Amino acid sequence: MHEDVERCVRAVRSKDARFDGWFFTGVVTTGIYCRPSCPVVPPKPENMRFYPSAAAAQQAGFRACKRCRPDTSPGSPEWNHRADVVARAMRLIADGVVDREGVPGLASRLGYSTRQIERQLRAELGAGPLALARAQRAQTARLLIETTALPMGDVAFAAGFASIRAFNDTVREVFALTPTQLRDRVARGHPAATSGSLSLRLPFREPLCPDNLFGHLAATAVPGVEEWRDGAFRRALRLPNGHGIAALSPRPDHVACTLTLTDLRDLTIAISRCRWMLDLDADPVAVDDLLRADPALAPLVGKAPGRRVPKTADAEEFAVRAVLGQQVSTAAARTHAARLVTAHGDPVDDPAGGLTHLFPTPEALAGLDPDALAMPRTRRTTLTTLIGALASGAVDLGVGADWDRARAGLAALPGVGPWTIETIAMRALGDPDAFLPTDLGVKVAARALDLPATPAALTRRAAAWRPWRAYAVQYLWATGDHAINHLPAA
The missing domain is CATH 3.40.10.10 (DNA Methylphosphotriester Repair Domain)
Known part of the structure; x- marks a missing residue:
């Protein structure tokens, strides 16, 4: 561009x-x-x-x-709809990999040499991974300077700087102000946040339809890990240096976000995961312009433009939940997930609400007794096999995962069929072209709109919706009267 x-x-x-x-x-x-x-x-x-x-x-x-x-400003939507190495690198940088593991760690995750990664990022973005991570640290520092009363030394290390000098030099260079001057420019009378709590605004490109986005997250919320409370979707986040609790509320021109963190070094990653979960870096104009070109979808887009794909803050967690949800109701899937959370999740303290645990990691579930699961034997096998593949790294669903390789790894597991694979691809991997032609809600909507109802025929018709078929699914689902389509009552 x-x-x-x-x-x-x-x-x-x-x-x-x-x-x-x-x-x-x-x-x-x-x-x-x-x-x-x-x-x-x-x-x-x-x-x-x-x-x-x-x-x-x-x-x-x-x-x-x-x-x-x-x-x-909102992040570039390029990194959401592409699956090449540059897009994967940008998603990993946003998730803090360079700060935690350096450029060699980034390159290792992508399967390239550091020189190759440097060259590709510079060619497309005009900056290498260190400069991109530095710009992200500067943004985090500004947020902490302007919204907290933390000492500048604490701000520096929380933002990921290796020294006070690097912090001071970067802030002066990027903002033409010292850290103290930045803080002084903030309007008087606005109370600073406590050391572990931050209130901020998450920008997005308009339009944004919050109904299915927050409705889906609230309707499928796992008790203890997620909840809808006081007009906000709240969930516990597992982060590199501790845990956090995010409260997210839709507003006309932004999403209000309150983060409570056990370690402020996780601020950048927490913000990135909240933006990813709400699909805030999408380009709704590009998506809707293409989908409304189909006469069957045009009325749906016109009625509620700007639908987003509700994603997840933890891809491995979502994969487990997708298997738990195979061929059962939303309520039953939540019940199964809640039992795993109670038995194997890490406890968290949430004075402001009802969150009690982090969802258990694959490693914590590796010793799960299949006989303790109230589900058919074949699905127990599917679940335990998936957990083993995730725990061993045989299936990678991480931020920088290769979408095709992840799909192939999932397809090799017993009991993981196209619906489960594409559901994970859409909501965990973030593939905007993931498609669910066998989904019951999609088939019901297709019949109501005089679209082909058989999976093969609908897939052929949906070729015109590429590369935004995951968004087309949101519009099709919205034709039903399910709780996932409605913003919960405050």
Whole structure:
């Protein structure tokens, strides 16, 4: 996108927020970079320079605009709908892998050399993995500086900096202000958060239909791990340095997010996982424009545009829950999952609500007694085999997983058929083209819309919906009167 200068100039002149996160504009006369929707008077085209990432703009010597705060714009949807190595790398960087394991760890997870990863990221994003991770650390530091009363030294290490000096230098370079000046600019009278609690706004590209998104998460919530309370979806998060509790509430122009963390070093990862779970970096305009081209889907898109795919904060957890949900009702699946949580989950303290546990890891479930499961023998075998494959690493569903390889690994397991594989691909792996032609809700909707009802015929018809078939599933499901389609009562 950033190489199409004429299109970028038009987006900047029209202050089009749909392109926030797609590219960044450096202004040579001021030395700052902005998001396309920046409210200031657009510069002359000859003074604009366009970059594919905030990190690339920073490496070119530009500082973040104090008005539009480009470092806080929605992430590029490129990393959601692509499955190549650059997209996988970006998802891993957002999940903090470079900060925890360095560039060699990133390369190892992707199966490439560090030189190959450096070259591919620089070619497409104008910055290497260290610069991209540094830009993310700067954004986290800004959030902590402006919303907490933490000492600057604690902020530095919580944001992932190796030293106070690196923290000070980065903040000054990126924001043209010292950390103290950044904090002083925050409006007086706004109480700072406690050391473990943060309230923030998660931006998204409009439109966003919250009904099926929050409705699905609330209707399928596992007791003890997830709940709907006081107008917010709340869930316990397993994080690298401890655990956290996220409370997420839909608002007209953002999602209100309150994070309670046992270790603030997990802030960036917690935010990333919340955004992923709510599919906030999607491009709803691109999705809806393609789907409304089909006369059968056009009325559904027109009625409630901006549907997102409800994802998961833990892919391995979701795979286990998908097997538990095979051929049973939503209520029965929740009951099965809740029993596993009570017996094998790690306890958490939640003074603000009813969350009691983290969902058990595959390692914690590895010693599960199949006879203790109230389900058919064949499904017990499927579940225990899946748990073993996840615990051993034979099946990788992580943030940077190869979608085709993950599908193949799941297909090799007994009792894991196309419905389970595509459900996991859609909600755990995040493949926007995952499709469920055998799903009962999809088939019922297809018949009501005079679409082909047989899986093979519907799959052929759905070829026109690619690469957004997972979003088409959301619109098809929305034709039913199931609880997953309705925003819960506050």
